[in-house]
Structures are given as C-alpha cells and as structure tokens.
Amino acid sequence: MEFKGRGLVEGYAEGIALVSKEPISFLGDIDPKTGTIIRKDHELYGLTVKDKVFVFPYGKGSTVGSYIIYRLRKNNVAPKAILNVRSDPVVIIGCVISDIPLVDMLSEKFFKKIRSGDKVIVDAYKGVVRILK
Amino acid sequence: MYLTREEEAILSGEHGPEYQKAMKVLVKLGEALGAERLVKVVHAHISGISYQNIGDAGLEFLEEYSKVKVRTYTTSNPLGFDMNLWREMGIPEEFYAKQLRIVKALRRMGVNETFTCTPYYIRKPLVGEHLAWGESNAVLYANSACGARTNREGGPSTVFAALIGKVPYMGVHVDENRVPQVLIKVNAPLRDQLYAGILGYIVGTYVKDKVPLIRNIGKITDDMVKALCAGLGTSSSTPLCFLENISPEIPKMKLKYSELEKAEIDAQSFKDVIETYETLDSADTVFLGCPHLSYGEIMEVYRYIGKYDRKAKTPIILVTSRKVFEEIPPYVKLLFEKKNIKLIRDTCFVVSPLKYLGIRKVLTNSIKQAHYLSNIHGVKVGLCETRKCIGIAFGER
Numbered sequence: 001m002e003f004k005g006r007g008l009v010e011g012y013a014e015g016i017a018l019v020s021k022e023p024i025s026f027l028g029d030i031d032p033k034t035g036t037i038i039r040k041d042h043e044l045y046g047l048t049v050k051d052k053v054f055v056f057p058y059g060k061g062s063t064v065g066s067y068i069i070y071r072l073r074k075n076n077v078a079p080k081a082i083l084n085v086r087s088d089p090v091v092i093i094g095c096v097i098s099d100i101p102l103v104d105m106l107s108e109k110f111f112k113k114i115r116s117g118d119k120v121i122v123d124a125y126k127g128v129v130r131i132l133k
Numbered sequence: 134m135y136l137t138r139e140e141e142a143i144l145s146g147e148h149g150p151e152y153q154k155a156m157k158v159l160v161k162l163g164e165a166l167g168a169e170r171l172v173k174v175v176h177a178h179i180s181g182i183s184y185q186n187i188g189d190a191g192l193e194f195l196e197e198y199s200k201v202k203v204r205t206y207t208t209s210n211p212l213g214f215d216m217n218l219w220r221e222m223g224i225p226e227e228f229y230a231k232q233l234r235i236v237k238a239l240r241r242m243g244v245n246e247t248f249t250c251t252p253y254y255i256r257k258p259l260v261g262e263h264l265a266w267g268e269s270n271a272v273l274y275a276n277s278a279c280g281a282r283t284n285r286e287g288g289p290s291t292v293f294a295a296l297i298g299k300v301p302y303m304g305v306h307v308d309e310n311r312v313p314q315v316l317i318k319v320n321a322p323l324r325d326q327l328y329a330g331i332l333g334y335i336v337g338t339y340v341k342d343k344v345p346l347i348r349n350i351g352k353i354t355d356d357m358v359k360a361l362c363a364g365l366g367t368s369s370s371t372p373l374c375f376l377e378n379i380s381p382e383i384p385k386m387k388l389k390y391s392e393l394e395k396a397e398i399d400a401q402s403f404k405d406v407i408e409t410y411e412t413l414d415s416a417d418t419v420f421l422g423c424p425h426l427s428y429g430e431i432m433e434v435y436r437y438i439g440k441y442d443r444k445a446k447t448p449i450i451l452v453t454s455r456k457v458f459e460e461i462p463p464y465v466k467l468l469f470e471k472k473n474i475k476l477i478r479d480t481c482f483v484v485s486p487l488k489y490l491g492i493r494k495v496l497t498n499s500i501k502q503a504h505y506l507s508n509i510h511g512v513k514v515g516l517c518e519t520r521k522c523i524g525i526a527f528g529e530r
Contacts, residue, residue, distance in 0.1 A: 008165055032190050063267075063287025064187050071190035092165055093289050096158045097194075104165075 003110040005083070007127035008092060011101030013081035017118045017131075018052035020044055025061030026068040026094065035077030044116075053120045054079035057111070059091040069094025081122040083129060085111065103127050134163050134301075135170045143297070151201040155296040162290065163301030172263050172302040174283075176206050177295035178252040179244060180267025181288020183213040183484035184232040191288070192235055198292065199238035205298035208247040208255050209239055210268050211425075211481040216248075218477060223489040244295070248479040249454030251359070251425045253279065260381050263306055265294030269366025270359065270424045270501065276373040278358050280381035282306045285372045305373050311382065313346035313375050315339070316393040321400040323350060326430075327518045329357035330500040331406050333364025335398055337371070346375040346383075346393070353379075356430050363424050363501040406516075410503055413515030415447070416496040419526040420482065421519065422452030423502035428460055431476070435465045437523060438472055445473040445526040447496075452477050473526075482506060496522050 021043060024030070029039045035050040049072070059065060069091070072078040078100055082091060087104040095102040101124035110129065114120070119132040136144065144160060146153040159171060181187050182195075213232050214224045240246065247255050250268050258264055258281035266272050266283040267290075275281040284304040286294060294300045305311055317336055323329050336345050345365075353361070358379060365374055375383055421434065431451060438445075451474060458478040469476050482492070483505040494513045497503055503514040517525065 008161060062186075063289055064181060064191060066287070066289040067187055067190040067194045070194050074193065087165060089162055089166075089287060089290060092161050093158050093287075093293070096161050097154050097289075 001113065001131045003106050003129045003131075005103045005106035005127045005129060007103055007124040008087055009095040009100065009102035009124060011081065011099065011124045013053060013101050013122045015051055015053045015080040015120065017114055017116055017120050018044065018047060018049060018054050018079070019114055019116045020056040022056070023058050023060040024056045026059065026065030026090065027062040030068060030072070032068045032071040033075055033077070035072055048077065049079045050077040052079050053081045053083060053122055055083045055111075055114055057085040059084075059088045061090070063090050065090040066094040066097070069100065070098050073098035073100065081124065083122065103129060134160055134168060136160070140171060149201065151198050152296060155293040158290070158293040159297055159299060159301055163303065166301065166303055168301035168303035170302050171299040172306055173299050174205055174263045174265040174294060176208070176252070176256060176258065176262070176264045176266070177203065177291055177298075178208045178210065178264070178266040178268060178271060179239070179288070179291045179295060180210040180286075182209055182235055182239065183211065184228060184235055185213040185484050185486050187288065189231070192231055195235055195238040195292070198296070199241040201296060202243040203295040203298070205295060206256065207244045207295040208249070208252045209244050210248070211250055211484055212236070212248050212479050213485050215477040215479045223491070224486065225489065228486060242295075247454060247456065249425050249456070250481060251427070251454060254425075254427060254454060255456060263300070265291055265300045267291040270363035272372050273362035273366050273374060274359055276305055277362060277376055277380050278355070283372065285370065311373060312344065312386070313388070313393060314343040315345045316390060316395045317345050317347045318395070318397045319347065319349045320397055321403060323353055323357060325498070325518050325520075326357055326360040327498040327500075327516060328403060329353060330360040330364035330498070331403050332398065333361040333366070334368045334406060334500045334504075335402050336374070337365040337367065337369030339396055340369055340371055342370045344371055344373050344375070346377070348377045350377060356427055359424055359427070360499065363499065367501045367504050406500065410507070411513050411515045413494060413496055413513070414525065414530065416494040416515060416525070417447065418492050418495050419447055419449040419522050420452070420495050420497040420499075420502060421449065421522065423481065423483070423497065423499035426451055426453040426457065428457050431457065431461055432465070434474070434523065435468065437520060438468070438474070438527075441472070441527045443527065444471070446528045447526040449474040449523065449526045450477060451475065452481065455479055483509065487512065496525060498522055
C-alpha cells in the first residue's frame with residue numbers, strides 16, 4: 001500500500017517500522033549511545049530505534065533533541081528514516097544535519113494502518129511511503 | 134522558497150559542508166513552516182551552551198561546526214558555572230573540562246563570550262531590526278521592549294542562523310504577525326521585579342501562544358520589564374507581547390479594542406502564584422539574578438545593605454554577566470565580600486549542576502528561577518520581594 005506525504009529531508013530507506021503513538025522527546029526518551037528508548041513509562045521502553053523506520057506523531061521537548069539525533073547518527077544507532085504526522089523544528093533540524101530521510105503530513109489512514117514490525121520503503125525525494133507487510 | 138544566487142551557492146556546497154548543512158537547515162525550516170525567503174539578521178544569540186544541558190551530544194556537534202565562522206554578530210547564553218569560580222563552586226574536573234571545550238569551540242566560531250541571558254545589555258536592539266535569538270526572556274524583551282524582531286529560536290537553530298547570518302522570514306519577523314490578540318488589564322500594583330515577573334507568568338499561562346497587549350501597568354522600570362518578559366517566557370510560547378506606554382510599535386498600530394479577546398488580572402491571582410511555592414522564613418541561599426542583574430539592580434542592593442552593620446546570615450548570591458561584573462566598582466565588590474554576598478557571572482542556576490553546590494532551599498524574587506529550580510532540580514523555593522529577600526538573609530523577620 002502506498003501513501004503520499006511531504007518529503008522534508010531527501011533520501012531513500014527500507015526497513016522495519018517502529019511505531020510510537022506518543023510524541024517523542026529525543027532528549028530524555030532515547031539513549032544517544034545505543035538508540036534504546038529509556039523513558040520507563042513509554043510504550044516502546046527497552047526497544048531500539050537503530051536502523052528502524054521510526055514513526056511517531058511529532059516531536060516535543062527540548063531543542064537539544066536535534067543534537068541527540070545527530071549523536072545517534074554518529075554512533076551508528078540512528079533510525080533509517082523518520083515519519084511524522086507533523087514534523088517540528090527539533091526533528092527537522094536533527095534529520096537535516098544527520099542526513100536522515102524525513103517525511104511528514106502522511107494521512108490519518110497511514111497512521112491507523114502502520115504497525116511496529118511492518119516492512120516499509122520510504123522515498124523521501126517524492127514523499128512516498130509503501131507498507132509491504 | 135526563493136533563494137538569492139549566493140544562497141543557492143551555499144546550499145550547493147560551494148562554501149563547504151558546514152555552511153551547506155546550515156543553509157539546508159534554514160531552507161527546510163522555512164519550507165516546512167511557510168517562509169518565502171530568508172532575511173538577514175544583525176545579531177544572533179546562541180542558547181543551549183551549558184554542558185549540563187547539551188551534554189556530549191551538543192559538545193560534539195559544536196566542535197564539529199567550529200571549523201567555520203559565524204557570519205553575523207553573535208553572543209552566547211550562560212554556562213554551567215562561573216569560569217573563575219568553578220573550583221569554589223565544587224564543579225568536578227570532567228564537567229569543567231567539557232564546558233571549556235564548548236567555550237573553545239564557540240571561540241573558534243567567532244562567538245562573543247558574553248555568557249549571559251541578557252544580550253540586550255550587550256547590544257540593545259533597535260526598532261525593526263531582525264535578530265536570531267534563543268533564550269525566551271531575551272526574545273520577549275527584544276520584541277516587546279525594543280520593537281526588534283526575532284522568533285523563539287531553539288539552541289541548534291541559533292547556531293545555524295549565526296553561521297549563515299540569516300533566518301527564514303516568518304513568524305514575528307513579518308508585520309502581519311505582530312498584532313495583539315488578547316487585551317489584558319492589570320488591576321493590581323506592580324511593586325517590584327517579583328510582581329512584574331508573576332504578572333508575566335499569569336499572562337503567559339492564559340495566552341499560551343497568543344500575543345497579549347498588557348494595559349494599566351503604570352510606569353514600570355526597565356528592570357521590571359525584563360522580569361515581566363522572563364515570567365511570560367516561562368509559562369507561554371509566545372515570542373511577543375505589547376506593553377502599554379513601553380512597546381515602541383503601539384503608537385503606530387491601528388487597534389480595534391472591541392475585537393480583541395479580553396481578560397483582567399487582580400491582586401488575588403498574584404497571591405495564588407506565590408502560595409504555590411514554599412513559605413520560607415529561612416533558606417540556605419538567597420538568589421537574585423534571573424534574568425542576569427543590570428548594573429542598576431546590583432547598585433540598588435549595594436545601597437540597600439548599607440543599613441546593616443552585620444554580615445548576612447544566609448549567603449546572598451547575585452548573578453550577572455561578565456560585562457556588568459567588570460563595570461561594578463571595586464568598593465562595591467569589597468563590601469559584598471564583607472557582608473557574605475557573592476557576585477558571580479557567566480552562569481545561571483537553571484543550567485548549573487546544582488547537585489554539587491549543596492543548595493536545597495532557595496529564596497528568590499524571580500518566578501522564572503522558582504519555576505525551573507523546583508521543576509528541574511527539585512529545590513525548595515520561596516518567592517519574596519527583592520528587599521524582603523535581602524532582609525531575611527540578614528535575619529529580619
């Protein structure tokens with residue numbers, strides 16, 4: 001199934017989806033050394049964003065989050081791509097400086113459909129996301 | 134987005150990979166948020182440079198980008214400690230070393246080592262100037278008291294804006310977004326910085342991201358305007374407010390008061406805010422200097438303590454910028470030393486590794502400081518007027 005969004009940071013990625021229903025604060029929620037989600041009350045606690053297509057509604061919290069995304073990339077534990085309902089400046093800046101493909105404004109239908117573990121192909125040049133299952 | 138030929142060249146990498154990335158950040162932000170072009174800024178103020186806040190991630194990032202220079206006049210926010218007093222403050226070697234690396238990276242980039250949250254004391258913005266400032270109190274002061282134009286930039290975006298010397302032309306850079314949406318009438322006297330700060334805090338809680346016009350505040354001092362901006366920045370995300378008789382843009386505005394949402398604030402609201410904090414008649418530290426003290430505020434403390442012939446029982450910490458610190462006459466510093474008053478610079482308790490300082494109970498006149506100390510550091514905080522803070526430190530009831 002193919003969904004059209006807005007390609008914000010160009011790139012192409014294939015990978016397994018990791019889906020968070022909650023917004024993400026990169027500072028505090030994710031360990032920049034391992035990519036593990038470390039906030040205890042988060043639904044994905046203990047899982048890693050490494051090499052995943054990381055799906056969450058939008059970013060929140062400290063602008064230091066952009067530096068955390070950058071550090072994930074330096075440590076080779078960054079997600080392969082990020083998909084949002086609406087990207088905020090923290091995530092946009094983080095993805096630009098880390099060359100992580102970013103697509104937002106995907107339909108509500110997409111977010112209802114996508115599940116952690118789905119195989120997805122992200123074409124952020126065109127803003128197109130395909131769920132392969 | 135429309136780009137000039139030079140901007141295109143930077144984006145295509147002709148000035149090297151760092152400038153290319155910086156330009157790409159500005160363009161992507163502009164595209165995502167609906168800007169048609171970039172606009173030149175005369176002053177960037179970089180926030181988020183305390184190692185306590187940005188950690189190794191921020192340190193590595195700044196070091197990597199320190200190969201290149203900023204392209205506009207740039208100042209910097211406070212550090213995690215006073216660079217001259219770090220040993221006395223109990224800062225561990227490792228923390229000091231990493232903070233120093235951040236300072237050196239900024240120096241290589243050509244950033245002015247101001248280390249203050251009051252860049253408007255370093256260079257006061259003029260009406261209509263475009264800026265790229267981080268630090269919410271400074272943003273609100275620049276827009277509201279000076280009539281300059283800056284959005285609330287985050288730490289990283291201030292770095293990219295400084296490198297390029299431009300920002301996306303959007304938000305309060307644009308005329309149409311510089312109009313009040315909520316009319317606030319104040320029905321209580323603003324006795325000093327404490328009350329001005331709390332007013333800002335109450336207004337911010339009410340307006341959230343809307344732009345307020347605040348009336349009936351009387352003749353408040355510049356120091357009180359600063360406190361008001363700090364309070365407003367703490368509880369809201371608005372970059373701009375209009376202050377009656379102060380904001381330079383008001384006389385030129387065509388306002389239809391009847392079309393604005395209206396609210397009134399009375400004396401009880403101020404009491405309610407104060408009561409959400411501790412009632413402390415003792416503390417281990419009295420703190421004044423959030424935002425950093427002006428020359429006038431420090432001299433006021435100097436004149437006020439003249440009436441005490443003894444030392445303060447509780448240490449009073451006064452925090453300011455290194456610029457203002459240098460301007461304070463030696464005889465004032467000498468008297469402070471004798472009276473158990475510490476004048477420090479470069480830092481702010483909010484971004485300080487407080488655990489090393491052994492501070493548990495603080496008395497302050499700043500709602501912003503009170504808010505962050507209790508929320509981030511779990512410190513007990515009491516709120517008092519400036520003179521009462523000093524009085525309690527000297528053992529008065």
